[in-house]
Amino acid sequence: xxxFEKKNGVLHAEGVSLRDIAAxxxxxxxxxxxxxxxxxxxxxxxAMSAALPADRxxxxxxxxxxxxxxxxxxxxxxxxxxLEIVSEGELARGLRAGxxxxxxxxxxxxxxxxxxxxxxxxxxxxxxxxxxxxxLHIQEIAAEIGKTARVVFRLNPNVSGGGHDxxxxxQKHHKFGLNEAQVFEGFKMAQSMSHxxxxxxxxxxxxxxxxxxSFETAFGKLPGIVKDLRAQGHDISxxxxxxxxxxxxxxxxLLDLDAYARxxxxxxxxxxxxxxxxxxxxxxxxxxxxxxxVLYAKETPDRNFLIVDAAMNDxxxxxxxxxxxxxxPVQNHDAPEKIYDVAGxxxxxxxxxxxxxxxxxxxxxxLAVIRSAGAYGFSMASNYNTRALPAEVLxxxxxxxxxxxxxxxEEILGADIAPEWV
Ligand code: LLP
Numbered sequence: 001x002x003x004f005e006k007k008n009g010v011l012h013a014e015g016v017s018l019r020d021i022a023a024x025x026x027x028x029x030x031x032x033x034x035x036x037x038x039x040x041x042x043x044x045x046x047a048m049s050a051a052l053p054a055d056r057x058x059x060x061x062x063x064x065x066x067x068x069x070x071x072x073x074x075x076x077x078x079x080x081x082x083l084e085i086v087s088e089g090e091l092a093r094g095l096r097a098g099x100x101x102x103x104x105x106x107x108x109x110x111x112x113x114x115x116x117x118x119x120x121x122x123x124x125x126x127x128x129x130x131x132x133x134x135x136l137h138i139q140e141i142a143a144e145i146g147k148t149a150r151v152v153f154r155l156n157p158n159v160s161g162g163g164h165d166x167x168x169x170x171q172k173h174h175k176f177g178l179n180e181a182q183v184f185e186g187f188k189m190a191q192s193m194s195h196x197x198x199x200x201x202x203x204x205x206x207x208x209x210x211x212x213x214s215f216e217t218a219f220g221k222l223p224g225i226v227k228d229l230r231a232q233g234h235d236i237s238x239x240x241x242x243x244x245x246x247x248x249x250x251x252x253x254l255l256d257l258d259a260y261a262r263x264x265x266x267x268x269x270x271x272x273x274x275x276x277x278x279x280x281x282x283x284x285x286x287x288x289x290x291x292x293x294v295l296y297a298k299e300t301p302d303r304n305f306l307i308v309d310a311a312m313n314d315x316x317x318x319x320x321x322x323x324x325x326x327x328x329p330v331q332n333h334d335a336p337e338k339i340y341d342v343a344g345x346x347x348x349x350x351x352x353x354x355x356x357x358x359x360x361x362x363x364x365x366x367l368a369v370i371r372s373a374g375a376y377g378f379s380m381a382s383n384y385n386t387r388a389l390p391a392e393v394l395x396x397x398x399x400x401x402x403x404x405x406x407x408x409x410e411e412i413l414g415a416d417i418a419p420e421w422v
Contacts, residue, residue: 003033051261063280073097142195170205204242288374311344
């Protein structure tokens with residue numbers, strides 16, 4: 001069910017007209033539906049509680065790289081979610097949003113010393129280790145500040161998974177995780193470390209994983225590895241089985257969550273560990289649209305361009321991955337159709353949201369939405385072309401709030417420093 005539906009011919013986010021939001025906030029603006037976010041979390045929780053015993057429910061740690069607005073984080077925290085972070089900045093966001101550090105896990109191949117220290121000082125649940133030099137750093141820093149670091153080792157299972165080459169992470173040529181031999185080596189090293197407690201393993205194979213088969217293949221060796229590690233005397237009490245749950249951008253056939261939950265029951269549950277998951281896109285992707293205004297309908301002998309005021313700096317996915325995002329007008333859905341290339345104002349040919357897209361005819365001043373923009377939209381936005389970061393709005397029923405102000409030009413320019421000698 002979409003939380004973005006037409007009412008009286010005008011597209012609404014839940015009970016709020018997108019026209020009203022645009023009138024008050026301007027465009028481009030990201031608009032998120034809290035009902036959708038809650039519904040997605042409940043769907044995942046529901047599938048898990050149907051398949052797994054009540055005392056063995058997984059800890060769902062929202063991968064906030066997908067959308068790290070503090071309001072979104074608070075909303076998810078309020079629904080019982082934990083958090084997956086990849087930087088000190090995301091840790092700060094999580095703590096500011098009130099997450100219990102015991103529900104925060106830290107991943108990433110390049111954890112800096114200050115990040116490791118911040119995680120340890122905050123007392124987060126675990127650091128997911130991605131290299132052996134990182135393990136040495138963690139021991140050193142934990143000893144320095146007098147804390148014990150709980151770690152799991154990220155296994156790179158060397159299988160393909162994830163919808164797009166750039167978002168798949170589990171093959172041996174990827175920079176992520178440790179191979180099997182290194183995982184064993186890591187456990188051995190940790191055994192002799194005074195300030196590290198090795199607790200288990202993590203695997204994240206990539207994003208937009210559509211079939212249980214892909215998980216099955218990726219996790220195939222896991223039970224054997226857990227058994228062997230235990231045989232060597234290591235305590236394996238946690239398995240972090242990552243994220244990657246897909247959403248529909250166009251007409252993709254989605255992962256059967258119940259079948260996935262049954263797979264967790266059959267394969268992961270018998271390993272007798274705490275289970276952690278890291279869903280990102282699934283919780284927020286289709287909860288958001290990017291609301292934009294048509295600047296010009298520009299016709300050339302070859303093509304009809306709709307130049308809109310959102311651009312690749314606001315939503316990078318189409319330019320970066322060639323991703324499909326549905327586009328829809330906010331009003332006048334019944335206008336005669338036309339074939340458009342929908343483009344932003346940035347000075348690059350790749351600043352195109354859609355090519356050859358059939359849409360109702362639009363003109364200057366009309367509003368449109370770019371759908372499925374709640375995940376990896378704002379969080380990947382930049383100031384390219386000195387364009388201000390867009391505003392963000394959260395809707396709940398009939399009420400709505402600006403959850404991030406549009407950036408001002410002064411905020412951008414004010415950060416630059418011209419030395420007197422230039
Ligand atoms: N856990 C780890 C260790 C990850 O690296 C990621 C995503 C997730 C969890 C969450 O994955 P999800 O459930 O959202 O698929 N910018 C790309 C996606 C990059 C994903 C990076 N890692 C995009 O726009 O498609």
